[in-house]
Amino acid sequence: MSILSFTRAWQALEEQTTIHVVLPNQIDPKNKLQVLWLLHGLGDNGSGWIRKTNLEVLTKYTNLAVITPEMNRSFYMNMANGLPYWDYLTKEVIPEMRKLLPLSTKWSDNFVGGVSMGGFGALKLAFTHPDWFSAVIPMSPVVDLTTLPKMMPDFRAIFDGALPDRYLQHLAEAAPKEALRKLRFYYLMGDQDEMKPESDAFAAYLNNRLGLNVTYQTEPGGHDWLYWQKILPDVLTWLLHVRLSDGKPL
Numbered sequence: 001m002s003i004l005s006f007t008r009a010w011q012a013l014e015e016q017t018t019i020h021v022v023l024p025n026q027i028d029p030k031n032k033l034q035v036l037w038l039l040h041g042l043g044d045n046g047s048g049w050i051r052k053t054n055l056e057v058l059t060k061y062t063n064l065a066v067i068t069p070e071m072n073r074s075f076y077m078n079m080a081n082g083l084p085y086w087d088y089l090t091k092e093v094i095p096e097m098r099k100l101l102p103l104s105t106k107w108s109d110n111f112v113g114g115v116s117m118g119g120f121g122a123l124k125l126a127f128t129h130p131d132w133f134s135a136v137i138p139m140s141p142v143v144d145l146t147t148l149p150k151m152m153p154d155f156r157a158i159f160d161g162a163l164p165d166r167y168l169q170h171l172a173e174a175a176p177k178e179a180l181r182k183l184r185f186y187y188l189m190g191d192q193d194e195m196k197p198e199s200d201a202f203a204a205y206l207n208n209r210l211g212l213n214v215t216y217q218t219e220p221g222g223h224d225w226l227y228w229q230k231i232l233p234d235v236l237t238w239l240l241h242v243r244l245s246d247g248k249p250l
């Protein structure tokens with residue numbers, strides 16, 4: 001595997017960020033790579049996935065590019081008193097990385113996942129751009145923004161006024177239902193995670209109210225990297241099944 005560390009300035013942010021990329025050794029120029037966009041949580045950065053898991057070893061067997069954008073403490077938003085990270089991600093990072101690397105742009109070849117704040121980001125990307133990804137993997141996602149003050153003392157950098165209630169539900173309800181129902185979700189949550197009751201309810205809402213294809217897996221685990229590094233092999237195995245079930249050679 002190759003690990004690239006890609007640093008440059010971005011127009012939306014007017015500052016430098018570093019994006020980490022895991023690439024397979026064998027790249028066939030005729031077949032563009034399938035991509036897992038893997039999002040980090042609060043207090044972390046894109047390097048977290050590389051430093052705190054065995055991502056490099058696991059992806060040796062998956063022939064997949066993995067991209068971990070740097071999103072700072074943005075909650076995957078254009079911040080009210082900060083930088084427009086959502087625009088940077090959706091209008092710059094994803095299109096630019098696709099220009100620079102041999103990445104497939106097809107819906108069926110793109111997958112998005114993330115932990116905690118990054119799980120929120122993965123759900124937000126799926127609901128706002130359901131035609132960009134075919135599989136969505138929220139791991140211990142924050143699904144209720146009204147709980148933000150408990151975890152993030154500087155939440156006013158993101159939201160000026162009242163915290164949005166049912167933010168993800170509104171996005172999901174506004175998304176084209178046909179496109180949403182084509183997505184496959186693998187939603188993972190630790191039993192010891194304080195946010196589990198919100199996720200139990202949110203996963204049930206996605207499955208039962210919206211009729212989405214959501215596999216909700218809960219097991220012993222907290223809101224931490226011990227749990228996330230433990231579930232990463234399950235995530236990549238589930239993704240392999242999804243990719244193989246599409247009938248394409250990997």
Ligand SMILES: N[C@@H](CCC(=O)N[C@@H](CSC=O)C(=O)NCC(=O)O)C(=O)O
Pocket residue numbers: 040041042043044115116117118151152153224225
């Ligand atoms: N109150 C802290 C919260 C930081 C924190 O615990 N972050 C978790 C992810 S939680 C959701 O996004 C984490 O994994 N941090 C990195 C680590 O290595 O522990 C704050 O305001 O930052």
